[in-house]
Amino acid sequence: MRILVVDDNRELAENLGEILEEAGHVPVVVDHPAGALAATEAQRFDLILLDVRLPGMDGV
């Protein structure tokens, strides 16, 4: 699965990405909402893991 991971905590987002990678998925990790929007415009994802209440755009 192509999975987009969005969390403003960079370390946490990276860790989640690594865990997903080890499980055989293809993660894309971003740590801000604008990056998430850009990523979804560039490619299609099967799943988006989105933290709520992100700075700037709250994701809700």
Place this chain on the structure above:
Amino acid sequence: MFRELRADAGFDDEAARLVQEARPLVEARFAAVVDEFYARLGQNPEMRALFADDAQLKRQKGSLETWLGTLFTGPYDEAYFQLRSRIGRAHVRIKMPQHHMFSMMNVLRTGLQEVIRDEAPRAGWSDARREATRIALDMLIDIELAVMLETYREDFSERLRSTERLAALGQLAATIGHELRNPLAVIDTSLHLLQRRVKDDPKADRHAKKIGAQVVVCGEIITDLLMLARDRPPERHPSPVGPIVGSALEGIPHAGVKLRARLQDDLPAAHVDAGQIRQVVANLVSNAVSAVQGHGEGEGEVLLTANRERDVLALEVLDDGPGISPEVRARLFEPLFTTRAKGVGLGLALVRRVVEKHGGHVDVRNRPEGGSCFRVTLPGSFPEGGA
């Protein structure tokens, strides 16, 4: 302050002398004034409940007579008013509402003034002396009233301070809780990634597991902090009491302590916030268990009872521990006050907050047979009336 009060009321040495010299005149009728006082008090059902049994009523009448005797004796110095303050605080403690205290003081005032009016001519007093004495007595009772009101004000500001402190603490707890969640999540996920690589190294694996277990402990502490911070009003729904009590007692370790719950038969579902009351029960019982554990020989005992009293759900937690000293009792519900080496001192502060948000009271007394009894009353728990 007392000097100032006397000056404000105009109660000078001459006035003091007039009141003192009136003692022989009024003394014989103290008992009648006291009877009238308690007859009036008894007209209010709530107040009558405070003096339910005859023995207690008799004791109370005795202390009021003593109070009257002192009123006409003085000397009206610092020590006199200190004692009066202590008596005032006793009324605050039994939760006599301020407006009752006010009107009951007026019953005394009227009663005493009538006695002077009736008796002065018989004793051959001049009209001037009678009037001067009545004015002096009025001044003194004004001072007494001011002292009483001051004790109510002290109690009120203490509660306010306590609430403010709890609110500030809650904010701090919420911030710390949120800030710790993030790094903890990173530790947890990094650990997850590491653990796969150290599976074959028993020692590394053991330590990885230890870290994992401690991360869980940290997570639980953070959850507690956030619960404290979330100061939300109770959401009252009909909730069976049995399961509330059951789940509250479940998680409490009680080595060496016999822990029992006795619920009234056919106790209907209570309209309370089940989650909050669960926490109240858990905190009270957990405190009771700690009190018993450090005390005496043999197996200690903690008993929880739940009963319906009209629309009130009454919960009591009884233990056979050492009881509570007056000094500790005075500060028991303050946030951050604790007598335990371990513990932050938030449990009872939270209990009081939850109970008061339910419109109820929490109180503690020492049991005559030893140990203490915490009593929580939650009015409006059985709104439908009937049995």
